[in-house]
Amino acid sequence: MRIARKLFPSILCLLGVSCAEEKNPYASRYVAGGTAPATGTANAGAANPGTAAAGSPTVMDTQEAAKDAGTVAKPDAIAKASLAGVQLICSNPPALAKAQAELGVLCLNGQPTQAFANALAAPYKGGANPPLVLIKSVDNNGTSEFIVLAVIEVPKPVAEVFGKRAQLSTGTLTAGNATVTQSVVTQVPAAGGDNMGGAEIKFDLNVSVGIIRVANTSILQADSNALNAEKSIISTISMLKPGAADNADDILSTSLSFMMQDGNATKIISVNHQMVNNRGQAATAEQTVTGIGRATMTDTYTKLMQ
Template sequence: MRIVPGILSLNLALLGASCAEEKNPYSSRYTTGAAAPVTSATNAGPVGSTASSGNAPTGMSTEEAAKDAGTVAKPEAIAKASLAGVQLICSNPPALSKVQAELSVLCLNGQPTQAFANALAAPYKGGANPPLVLIKSVDNNGTSEFIVLAVIEVPKPVAEVFGKRSLLSTGTLTAGNATVTQSVITNVPAAGGDKVGGADIKFDLNVSVGIIRVANTSILQADSTALNTEKSVIATVSALKAGAADNADDILSTSLSFMMQDGNTTKLISVNHQMVNNRGQAATAEQTVTGIGRATMTDTYTKLMQ
């Protein structure tokens, strides 16, 4: 999982690479509708672990999480402190036009999904077992597709949390047999109005599983936009940077994330969508995703509480 300015973003080349001669040979499989039905639901912890669930501590299965992502939540499921921010996100502002597949995990027909409501009601506040929700895990002829949802809560206002975003763009973390290192290549300053800045980030992944060794570098472009004049809800859209040579072998890595004022706290909401060549190791790929995802949630919370 890669950390970008403002929130979490997953980016894993995992266990292999697509054909370098074709930038995205699987683009026809990437739709902008609701999350597709799940065909694999292996619950797994970090690589090499024996954890029993890759989702929230409740043990929710991937099928249940996917069902919740396709169901509108009851009005009372959203706390009053979150309601204005959630309504703004689900109004589908123009800034989110390119991430409809990811937004569909959170919102359905302009209303919050049950998956969104569940995650908001049980955010990560530090400690063990970060509640990373695995919405989708599919192995399609050696190509794994993952969608994960994470919500973190910190007892600080949005402005202070957003001001710490540079802390989230650098460093190294390890989960099982996977190690990720990230660094900022270029900072994009705020352009005025709703454009509050961005960054190009280098992400290095190393995975060692049995005889398989992976060393992959990707470049992520992240852009942040305030969704209201008060800047109490800030969206960050990140994706593989177009034209970057290091991304030639990557398939898909897209993240939609938000910092949302929630009473006296800030909720950090992230939907991460990945497609990777798994070299026939779909279960290991899923373990890597959930392991790095949890490690990133812990790392993000720790840095923001400094």
């Protein structure tokens, strides 16, 4: 089987024949007895619990979540504690202009989607089986497009949670046969006003399947802005850094996330959008993406609770 060349460079910005490592690790790599490619059917939905090796969501699950992502939430679907924040996010403030495709998962015509409402109502609060929602998984002639939605809740105020943002982009985690290491290359201080600063993040992905040893690096650029004067709702957009040599072979990696005060707690909302060359192995690419996504949710919650 051929593993997807580039997989899930971020979730909260926060995602061969020889044993030799290479910069472009997923080009023309094979292992006998691989997983059959997925069909071109659009998948979107709540991924089944498990690791990267546990498999993909069912078609019924993905179709249901696709419907929810394209439907305005039912009346009273958003809890009162979240309502003001959700309305502000869906008012499409200028700070979100670069992430319209990702914002479209959460909001439709200025109103929250049912997918957004569902995720807010069932946030991850630790434990096994993080509820990662696979909104989209499409294989188009060897290019996979993934959109995933995650909501995490911690019993801490936004200011404290945001203060740990550098920790969320530092460290190593493992999901199935994939290992991700992140480090903050540069921290950009807040410029005043709504600007809350940013960071340049190095994202290293290593995958080992049988005799394959692969490695790849991405450079991400994250920028944060407060959406209100109280700074109780903070948005972060993470994208591939333009002109970075390590990103030359990437197609798309964009993350839109929010830290939102919700009563006495903070909800972390993240939409991650990836396009990758799957080299004929869409199912394997999907398994790796969802596995890393769940591992990242667990890692994020653990760090925020320390």
